[in-house]
Structure formats: structure tokens, C-alpha cells
Amino acid sequence: MSTVMLQEVRERISKELDTVVDFWLKYSHDKEHGGYFTCIGKDGKIFDELKYVWLQGRQVWMYSRLYRTVDRFHKPEILEAAKAGGEFLRKFARVSTSNGQWKCAFCLTKDGKAVKVQRTIFSECFYVMAMDELGRVTGDKDMQLEAEQVMEQLIYWVRVDGSGLGRPQLLGDVPTNSMAVPMMLLCLVQQLTEGRDQEVVEKYKELSSWCVQQVLQHIQRNGTAILENVSPDGAELPGCQGRLQNPGHALEAGWFLLQCSAQREDKELQRAAIDKFVELPYQCGWDQEHGGLFYFLDVDGHCPTQLEWNMKLWWPHCEALIAFLMAYSQTKKPELLDRFFQIYEYTFSHFPDVKNGEWFGYLSQDGKVAMDFKGGPFKGFFHVPRCLYMCERILDDLLGSSS
Amino acid sequence: MSTVMLQEVRERISKELDTVVDFWLKYSHDKEHGGYFTCIGKDGKIFDELKYVWLQGRQVWMYSRLYRTVDRFHKPEILEAAKAGGEFLRKFARVSTSNGQWKCAFCLTKDGKAVKVQRTIFSECFYVMAMDELGRVTGDKDMQLEAEQVMEQLIYWVRVDGSGLGRPQLLGDVPTNSMAVPMMLLCLVQQLTEGRDQEVVEKYKELSSWCVQQVLQHIQRNGTAILENVSPDGAELPGCQGRLQNPGHALEAGWFLLQCSAQREDKELQRAAIDKFVELPYQCGWDQEHGGLFYFLDVDGHCPTQLEWNMKLWWPHCEALIAFLMAYSQTKKPELLDRFFQIYEYTFSHFPDVKNGEWFGYLSQDGKVAMDFKGGPFKGFFHVPRCLYMCERILDDLLGSSS
Numbered sequence: 151m152s153t154v155m156l157q158e159v160r161e162r163i164s165k166e167l168d169t170v171v172d173f174w175l176k177y178s179h180d181k182e183h184g185g186y187f188t189c190i191g192k193d194g195k196i197f198d199e200l201k202y203v204w205l206q207g208r209q210v211w212m213y214s215r216l217y218r219t220v221d222r223f224h225k226p227e228i229l230e231a232a233k234a235g236g237e238f239l240r241k242f243a244r245v246s247t248s249n250g251q252w253k254c255a256f257c258l259t260k261d262g263k264a265v266k267v268q269r270t271i272f273s274e275c276f277y278v279m280a281m282d283e284l285g286r287v288t289g290d291k292d293m294q295l296e297a298e299q300v301m302e303q304l305i306y307w308v309r310v311d312g313s314g315l316g317r318p319q320l321l322g323d324v325p326t327n328s329m330a331v332p333m334m335l336l337c338l339v340q341q342l343t344e345g346r347d348q349e350v351v352e353k354y355k356e357l358s359s360w361c362v363q364q365v366l367q368h369i370q371r372n373g374t375a376i377l378e379n380v381s382p383d384g385a386e387l388p389g390c391q392g393r394l395q396n397p398g399h400a401l402e403a404g405w406f407l408l409q410c411s412a413q414r415e416d417k418e419l420q421r422a423a424i425d426k427f428v429e430l431p432y433q434c435g436w437d438q439e440h441g442g443l444f445y446f447l448d449v450d451g452h453c454p455t456q457l458e459w460n461m462k463l464w465w466p467h468c469e470a471l472i473a474f475l476m477a478y479s480q481t482k483k484p485e486l487l488d489r490f491f492q493i494y495e496y497t498f499s500h501f502p503d504v505k506n507g508e509w510f511g512y513l514s515q516d517g518k519v520a521m522d523f524k525g526g527p528f529k530g531f532f533h534v535p536r537c538l539y540m541c542e543r544i545l546d547d548l549l550g551s552s553s
Numbered sequence: 554m555s556t557v558m559l560q561e562v563r564e565r566i567s568k569e570l571d572t573v574v575d576f577w578l579k580y581s582h583d584k585e586h587g588g589y590f591t592c593i594g595k596d597g598k599i600f601d602e603l604k605y606v607w608l609q610g611r612q613v614w615m616y617s618r619l620y621r622t623v624d625r626f627h628k629p630e631i632l633e634a635a636k637a638g639g640e641f642l643r644k645f646a647r648v649s650t651s652n653g654q655w656k657c658a659f660c661l662t663k664d665g666k667a668v669k670v671q672r673t674i675f676s677e678c679f680y681v682m683a684m685d686e687l688g689r690v691t692g693d694k695d696m697q698l699e700a701e702q703v704m705e706q707l708i709y710w711v712r713v714d715g716s717g718l719g720r721p722q723l724l725g726d727v728p729t730n731s732m733a734v735p736m737m738l739l740c741l742v743q744q745l746t747e748g749r750d751q752e753v754v755e756k757y758k759e760l761s762s763w764c765v766q767q768v769l770q771h772i773q774r775n776g777t778a779i780l781e782n783v784s785p786d787g788a789e790l791p792g793c794q795g796r797l798q799n800p801g802h803a804l805e806a807g808w809f810l811l812q813c814s815a816q817r818e819d820k821e822l823q824r825a826a827i828d829k830f831v832e833l834p835y836q837c838g839w840d841q842e843h844g845g846l847f848y849f850l851d852v853d854g855h856c857p858t859q860l861e862w863n864m865k866l867w868w869p870h871c872e873a874l875i876a877f878l879m880a881y882s883q884t885k886k887p888e889l890l891d892r893f894f895q896i897y898e899y900t901f902s903h904f905p906d907v908k909n910g911e912w913f914g915y916l917s918q919d920g921k922v923a924m925d926f927k928g929g930p931f932k933g934f935f936h937v938p939r940c941l942y943m944c945e946r947i948l949d950d951l952l953g954s955s956s
Binding site for chain 2: 189191197198199200245247248255257258259263264265266267316318320321322323388389390452453454455457458459460461512514515520521522523526527
């Protein structure tokens, strides 16, 4: 019976992926200036022409990955779509900063003028993802080189000296291990090393271990909670920042660690990933009253100060689907598959827009659509298709067929 | 009949003000390091010890203003409460920046170490408000001088050269007249000139006119909408930023303009204030389904990208109460009083916490408490008591008695 259900889920997911790819191909491309519009209304109408760099990079990566690894997307149209974003990024994303260095912008005008530069590493991270994956499909050596160079810069900012990011040094601004940073670098290491020579794998081996260890530091409270921010030596931080939980983010870390544990054949890491980064965030994060995963929680039960704390966002559900399905595929424990079905049920009955395609991103606590756009400053062609793509591949493995 | 109702409202408001003052006196003071805690749970428990500078400045201002102008608060306890925050601010708020200048921090540790500095003018604005009002009650000339000096710095940043704020100059970051800026400066001019010599009034006269003109530029779409961001010469800006409406903010601007129009005996300004900044934001901002004012709206009916757009926040309702009551007191038009009663009804039946005192700040669209704390990073001892204080005074005027 479970096989029949898995087969049905696989069909639904695969059809959904086609719909989502079509949506972005149809509505997001700026034929005039290149790159992608990302603020897209429920029916595909562009409601703002700003181009967010995280989302440009992610979209380039997603098209390229689909082109490279999924037969039905290995077609010129998808490759051209990826290239259009890659060219725009290379032309406009980098901005000179006052210290004589550069950063990637956070946001650009439609014709590529920088609107905002963040003092964090994430624009650069998505730039690396885009360049590496697009480089793989175009065979462009310069892109590959650029990905590696920006990666070196990222490692320098994170592990040697972050002052180039432009944040002032303030006495009260204590050093923090924010989970996003080692998670993101771990993701990049997996990107840069996948299928590459042993030499490349060796080059990033120590970094990979460091990232895993930094992510594992977020297991706190005697192993009963994942906290989003800890001190650099893994102690709990005071106040709201220290008590913050982001279940979707922990679940995403969970499947990053699961991928890592599979590559290394590390059973202990697999167990930590499942027990701590998959099970715990679900247990604390699932809304018993209305279903769905909360966005933010406070480990001591205070009300988080983020106004959106109780909203149900699309991406934590995407990460949860990947995490539980991957955990099941590695262990075959039926309770993990049960959870996957539970999250699948909530996700597919709440987020997809049956009428116009793609998914709504933001629901109120009780599951009503609170914001009806398909793309916005933080929602692009990434979490939904990545989830559908990952789940489709895992399901194909489980079902013993290859698409 | 209306007099009886006004009398009842006056009593309720006055009692509420007492409760709110008691709440903050009891829970927010840091006896050890000085200054005020601002992250305060529903029952008065401190859930984070960070000290937000906007809120330190506003609380000093509020205590000082109550002490100076309301008989029943003219007592040593209130003065001491104000001084405790004023000393903390003077000792710790200013931070040297890399360009050899200074800024006020946005957030401090409990013992005064800077955690974050924003690249905007608002910490400094609330610093000026605090110093000027506290200086009035202590007679401390240095404080007065400091208020004027920081005001000069603010004027320089806004009207001459804003590069000292630390924002990089980016080609796509077009100059914007954001309503908060002229509103805030207008509020400071009113603060610095109230009851002062003609010389001081003259000094700020041109600035005052400039602020009013800059605020009036936000009347857009042939006089049918107030938009939050416009170009420096008063044209509509493209995209979400250009279409953004913040009804509570427009209503606050409304009563700032009404105060101004009364001082200048300017009937035309009064009419613009009421028709455009009081009536229009109510008409577009009132939720016909659930009552209450939306936080953000898009003038073309798109969904705003701010996740909290449909929440009902305490402060827009505070500003609406002041705006409609002031508009009524200046014109005696009964429809303005009807609106006041309508907003009063919603506000007093949704925000006050009858059990533990003070007000909840954040409701979901349908009016349920979404965040149960009384103080947070942006909610302090300011909007609620300022609203109650202003309304009490206006009601006393209307009722022909003085408290």
C-alpha cells in the first residue's frame, strides 16, 4: 500500500514541478535587461521590478541543476533561461565598496544598478551556487574559477576576518555562531565538490568538518532543542536571540547533514541529524491546533518578537518534506514516512494555487492565505522547485525506477 | 448626551493612563545599571535585557512631559524615573563611528555597550526629544544645549549631507522623501520651540515650513491617497516602495499638521490635514470586515510584501484616536467625533490587558492577540501613554474643565 501511495505522491510532485517551472519561465524573465523579475503576483503579473540577488542566484542554480540532472528538463529553453540570469549576475551583482573591496548587492534595479548591499555573506553564497552549477552545464572555466574565488572570499570573511562585510565593531555585539552561516558554507562545499576530483574534495575537507561541527553546536539544552544562535564555542546566548528557534531552518540543516552523513558513511552523524535536526524541530514546531510549522519559536515559551512568528511559510514545509523523506530513504523507519505524509498532506492542501499555478508563500496561523503573491523579495524560484526536485529523486530511488 | 459620553471616555482614558504609568514604573526600571528594560512580558517579566535607544529616549520624554504638564504626575517619583533614563542615555547612547564622527546606537546591552547602530536618524531624534523635555524639568542647561547640538547634526544629515549616516552611495538607491523624516523633524521643531522665546521660534521657522511642505508632498494620486515614500520633488516612485501606504503613520502626520495649523492659525493647512491626513487614511485603512486599521496597504490593491501588513497594531490606533479627537476639537464637526468613538470602541475592546494592565501591541487581522508582550524592541512607554495623555488634555478642553 505504501508503494501505491508513494507512486501517487511521486506523480503529483512531478506534475507540480512541471507547473512551477512553467510559471517562472513564463512570467519571471526580463527580455529587455536580462535577469529575472521576482515580485510576481498571484496571476503572474509583475508588481515590482526590483531584482533581488539572492533570488537571481538561486534561480540560475535551479534551472542549471534541472537541466543537468533531470532528463525532461535537459532542453535548450532551460539552459537559455539559466544563462540569462547568469549573465545578468556577472554583469551587475558585484559592487565596489568604500574599503576598496567589493560585495554582491542584495537588490538591483531592473537595469542592474545596486539599490542595497547587505552586510552579510548570503548574496555571495547564492552567487557561488549559481556560477558553479551554471559552469557545470556550460563548461565555462571562467565561471568555475569565479565560483572558487568568491568561495575563498567567503571563507576569509567567515573564518579569518569579517570586517570587510562592513559591520562596525561594537563592544556589545558579541560574536555569534548563527546557524545560517555554517549551513550555507556546508551547502556550498557540497555544491563545489559533488562529482569532482579527489583533489577538490580534499581541498574542502577540513572546511566541511568545521561546518558540520559548527552546525552541531546548535544542539542545546542537553540535546532537547536546536537553537538558531549560539556563541562561537557553542554556549547558549542570553535573551531572545539565544532562545530563538527556527524549525524550518533546523530541518533544512537536517537534510544537509543527512547528505553529508551518507557521503561519509557516518552513522553517528546520521543519527544526530535525524534525532536532533529532523525529529526535534518537528516536535517543537508543529502547530497542534491548526497544523503546519510555526516560523519562529522561543525555547522557553515566550512569544518571539518577530511579528511573523506564528505564520505558516512555504519554505519550512519544503525543507520538512525533503528532510523526512531523506531520513526515511536512509533508514526505512516507517514513522519517518508517516511524518512525511502528514507534512505532505498539510503542504499540498494549503500552499499550491490550483487556479494559477505555483504556491502561495505566506499563510496565517489558521492556514488562510495572508499574502497572495507567488514571488517576493524572499520567495523566488528556489524552495518549491528544489523541494519537488529532491523529493522526486528520492521517491524514484525508493520506487526503484529512474526517470 | 455627547458630553456625558465624552466625560465617560475622559474617565476611562485617565484611569488607563494611571495604570500604564504604574506598569512601566514598576517593571521597566533597571535599578542596577540605570535606564529601562523594554522587553517586558504580559505579566511584567523581563524577557530580554537589551535596551533599545528609541525606547529609552521616548520613555524619558514621556515621564518628563507628564511631570511638567499634568498635576497628578508632578511628583518626585516621576522626575526620578525620567532622570534615570536620561543619565543612562547621556552616558551610553553615543558611539564613535569609523569616519571619526558619532551616532546614537539603536540597541545597547543592559550595561550600556552598543549592540547595533542603524544608518538612519531616529535614535538621534528620540535623543533630542528626551534631552529637551528632561532639560525643561531639570533646568539643566547642558541638556538643552545638547538637544540643540544634536538637532543641528540631524538637520545637516537630512538637508545638507547624509553620508555621515554610513549608508553607501549606490546608483540604484534613488533619493527618497520618506514621510518619517520630515514628520520627525516637524515633531522636534514643535518640541524645541514650544513656549520658548521668539528668537528660538524664528530660528526654526524656515525648517518648520520645509517640513510641512515635505509632508504635504505625500498627498498623491490627485489628492486621493497618502503615499509613504515619494521623490524629493514630490513625484510618485515606482514599485512597492512608491505604492506603500501606512495609515497609522499618515494619521500621526495628520495631528502633527493640525497642531501646526493651530499655531499658525492656518485654515488651509487645517483643511489639508483633516481631509488628506485624517479622513483618507481612515477610509483606506479601516478593515470593513473585522474592524481596526491595517498596518500597511498598497494603493493599487496589491498585497504588500511586509508580512505584518494585515495585523492590527496598537500604535496606528493610538494615532487615530489623537487625530480624530484633535480634528473634532478644532472643527466641532460631529462626524469626526463619531469616527473617534468608533476607533475608541475598537481600541479599548481589543488592546488593553484588563488582567495585568498595559496594552497588547499586536493583533491578528481578526483581532486576536498575536503577541502577548507589553514591551518589545519597538513597543515601549510611548504611543499608549502619549495617546492617553493627548486625549485627556483635548477632552479636558472640550469639557471645559482642567484637571
